[in-house]
Amino acid sequence: MSEKTMLEVRDLTMHFMLNKSKNLKVHAVDGISFAIPRGKTLGLVGESGCGKSTCARTIIRIYDPTDGKIFLDGQDITRLSQKELKPLRKKMQMIFQDPYASLNARMVVRDIIAEPLLAHGIIHSKKEAGEYVYPMLERVGLTREHADRYAHEFSGGQRQRIGIARALILQPELVICDEPISALDVSIQAQVVNLLKDYQEEKGISYLFIAHDLSMVRYVSDQVGVMYLGQMAELCEAEEIYRKPLHPYTQGLLGSIPIPNPKLAREKVTSGIQGDIPSPVNPPEGCRFCPRCPYAKPVCSRETPRLKEVSPGHQVACHLY
Amino acid sequence: MENERKNTEALNLICEDPWGALPESRQEREKIAGRNRSFFSDVWFRFRRKPTALAGLAVILILLIFALFGPYFTKYSYSDQNLDLVNIPPYLSVFEAEDGSCYFYITQSLKVVVVNKDGTLGRQLTRLREDEKQKMIFFDYNGEEIAIFYGMQPYVIANPVARTVMPRAKVWNRSYVLGTDTLGRDILTRLMYGTRVSLLVAFIAVIVNMVIGIVYGGISGYAGGAVDNIMMRIVDIISTIPLTLYVILIMVLLGSGLHSIIIAIGTVYWVDMARVVRGQVLTLKEQEFVVASKTIGSPTKTILTQHLIPNAMGPILVTVTMLIPSAIFMEAFLGYLGIGLQPPLASLGTMCNDATENLKSCPHQLFIPALVICLIMFAFNFVGDGLRDALDPKLKK
Numbered sequence A: 001m002s003e004k005t006m007l008e009v010r011d012l013t014m015h016f017m018l019n020k021s022k023n024l025k026v027h028a029v030d031g032i033s034f035a036i037p038r039g040k041t042l043g044l045v046g047e048s049g050c051g052k053s054t055c056a057r058t059i060i061r062i063y064d065p066t067d068g069k070i071f072l073d074g075q076d077i078t079r080l081s082q083k084e085l086k087p088l089r090k091k092m093q094m095i096f097q098d099p100y101a102s103l104n105a106r107m108v109v110r111d112i113i114a115e116p117l118l119a120h121g122i123i124h125s126k127k128e129a130g131e132y133v134y135p136m137l138e139r140v141g142l143t144r145e146h147a148d149r150y151a152h153e154f155s156g157g158q159r160q161r162i163g164i165a166r167a168l169i170l171q172p173e174l175v176i177c178d179e180p181i182s183a184l185d186v187s188i189q190a191q192v193v194n195l196l197k198d199y200q201e202e203k204g205i206s207y208l209f210i211a212h213d214l215s216m217v218r219y220v221s222d223q224v225g226v227m228y229l230g231q232m233a234e235l236c237e238a239e240e241i242y243r244k245p246l247h248p249y250t251q252g253l254l255g256s257i258p259i260p261n262p263k264l265a266r267e268k269v270t271s272g273i274q275g276d277i278p279s280p281v282n283p284p285e286g287c288r289f290c291p292r293c294p295y296a297k298p299v300c301s302r303e304t305p306r307l308k309e310v311s312p313g314h315q316v317a318c319h320l321y
Numbered sequence B: 001m002e003n004e005r006k007n008t009e010a011l012n013l014i015c016e017d018p019w020g021a022l023p024e025s026r027q028e029r030e031k032i033a034g035r036n037r038s039f040f041s042d043v044w045f046r047f048r049r050k051p052t053a054l055a056g057l058a059v060i061l062i063l064l065i066f067a068l069f070g071p072y073f074t075k076y077s078y079s080d081q082n083l084d085l086v087n088i089p090p091y092l093s094v095f096e097a098e099d100g101s102c103y104f105y106i107t108q109s110l111k112v113v114v115v116n117k118d119g120t121l122g123r124q125l126t127r128l129r130e131d132e133k134q135k136m137i138f139f140d141y142n143g144e145e146i147a148i149f150y151g152m153q154p155y156v157i158a159n160p161v162a163r164t165v166m167p168r169a170k171v172w173n174r175s176y177v178l179g180t181d182t183l184g185r186d187i188l189t190r191l192m193y194g195t196r197v198s199l200l201v202a203f204i205a206v207i208v209n210m211v212i213g214i215v216y217g218g219i220s221g222y223a224g225g226a227v228d229n230i231m232m233r234i235v236d237i238i239s240t241i242p243l244t245l246y247v248i249l250i251m252v253l254l255g256s257g258l259h260s261i262i263i264a265i266g267t268v269y270w271v272d273m274a275r276v277v278r279g280q281v282l283t284l285k286e287q288e289f290v291v292a293s294k295t296i297g298s299p300t301k302t303i304l305t306q307h308l309i310p311n312a313m314g315p316i317l318v319t320v321t322m323l324i325p326s327a328i329f330m331e332a333f334l335g336y337l338g339i340g341l342q343p344p345l346a347s348l349g350t351m352c353n354d355a356t357e358n359l360k361s362c363p364h365q366l367f368i369p370a371l372v373i374c375l376i377m378f379a380f381n382f383v384g385d386g387l388r389d390a391l392d393p394k395l396k397k
């Protein structure tokens, strides 16, 4: 691990126990590994329910990981207690998926943004908050008049910027963005993405940027990881994944999956992937994508493919390569 | 003239480029209309909008003033008995003296009381003798004789010489505005003390319940798992104890009196509150803003006091408003059983209870304290309702 790695995740596993006696568990995240260099962005993409949020929440230690290791800035935080984690939380913050649910409706914007400052003893009373909150509000494109209003008085885009202000006020080095733009209008998505990008250029922070389709992460990511049912299907440089997607699932996500039957092909070139995502409680044997994969071979349903490097910087977990 | 100029200016602006964007700075776009208010003025603003809530608040305030300051303005104390003036109604049927200077009122114990023209009760006339043949009791009024004639129902006051019934009249009782009870105590004064006791019981019940219930339920819901399990089983056990039995036990241990009632109600009623708060906290703690607070590193105290409890305030207030009437009723019920407040202390409950003895002859004795109980309950319900809406900033208009 180099000095410049901000976050490294090794074989991260998070299972939710549903029923102890029947040993039923949700395999929400199942052995994911990646690393984010300082100042860079990793885009994490996958269908709804594939475990992106769980992955983010495990990294930020809302959940205790079942297995694997998490290194933040070279420090192993996998088994730290909440108390030991507290000083590290300044380094790592999170922006949430839902701009409506992630802000407390009973608090005014000033108090929302000041909460991290109070929690970490940077200020000692709400009265001192203005000094920090006003510049941050202006930084995210709001004004100081907004500080005394309740969050519900704002539009979705404005709310998300309040959430961003809350995440950035501690000047973290890593921000985990859990689908920060999925709930927003297309017209506002660019606004928020630009805000995040500008801030990154200014402060050199790292992002783990989660989205559910590839087009959203295109402009922010240096690297893109594609998740499928709790596992990493493909991981490579951002441009490469659009130019040369290798995993059939990635190809499907990009809507360019070639279908062997030429008759169908003509009609269904851009149909993406057929079928539904299987249940994470009973994930399929072997390759998890195999029941939906047009190229499935016998080996696919027997052996789980490991993530392997097929060309420099391009990793894929598929028996085809 | 000025207006016209402005209008044409605006028109020009539009006509220049009918489909173009109006000049507008970024700042202006983000500006939001509407005044900005502090939290309490905000709550007050929304509360004020509800006439029922305001009326409820007004009634509570009036009752509070009545109970706290009223006793300074009456000449009686809640325990002053006047056995000569028992069960006097607020509206008196009297007989006018022949000289027209005053009225006479016949009490239940067949005595004659002088009622002044302004409605105040005066002295009692001395009884001279009784003539059973004539069915008359004679009294001395300034040297003249007047008599109660009990040969007809209701009894009348007659002039024994002329054998005429004195002219009847009706007059409001100014000495005892609400009349007196079976022991000749002023009902108005007792009502003030009774309201005081009831409100005291209500407020203490609320405070104790809020504090214990919120802290207990909050911790239980937030901690979850085994802690939650154990804490809730304790609540289950407490709530299965028959309340009256428990209260009677406490009364036996601590002696009857206000403090026992308060301890009894305070130690039992919080279980409902704890359940409500726990349920709320359980659902709220999964919400993203609570998760966000955890990722920020906020201490548990902040999460509970800033996020969970304020968001649970609506159901908490509803529970409280249901709790106040039941606490008042509990106190009244204990009074009825004779293990509540001990006489001569008054509470609305004991007053109702006392009044049931002579419900037929003096229904007002029951009606008045019952009315006050109703008023208190309506008022608290309306205020609770209004407060719940006012505390919810999403309903801001």
Ligand SMILES: Nc1ncnc2c1ncn2[C@@H]1O[C@H](COP(=O)(O)OP(=O)(O)OP(=O)(O)O)[C@@H](O)[C@H]1O
Pocket (backbone or CB within 6 Å): A016, A026, A027, A028, A046, A047, A048, A049, A050, A051, A052, A053, A054, A055, A097, A212, A280
């Ligand atoms: N606390 C939990 N307990 C049990 N199962 C959970 C829990 N949280 C998530 N899951 C399950 O884990 C799986 C992954 O959920 P997750 O929220 O991570 O998906 P996601 O990729 O973020 O989806 P979306 O794009 O809709 O946000 C889902 O099947 C979900 O039901």
Ligand SMILES: [Mg+2]
Pocket (backbone or CB within 6 Å): A052, A053, A054, A097, A178, A179
């Ligand atoms: Mg998610």
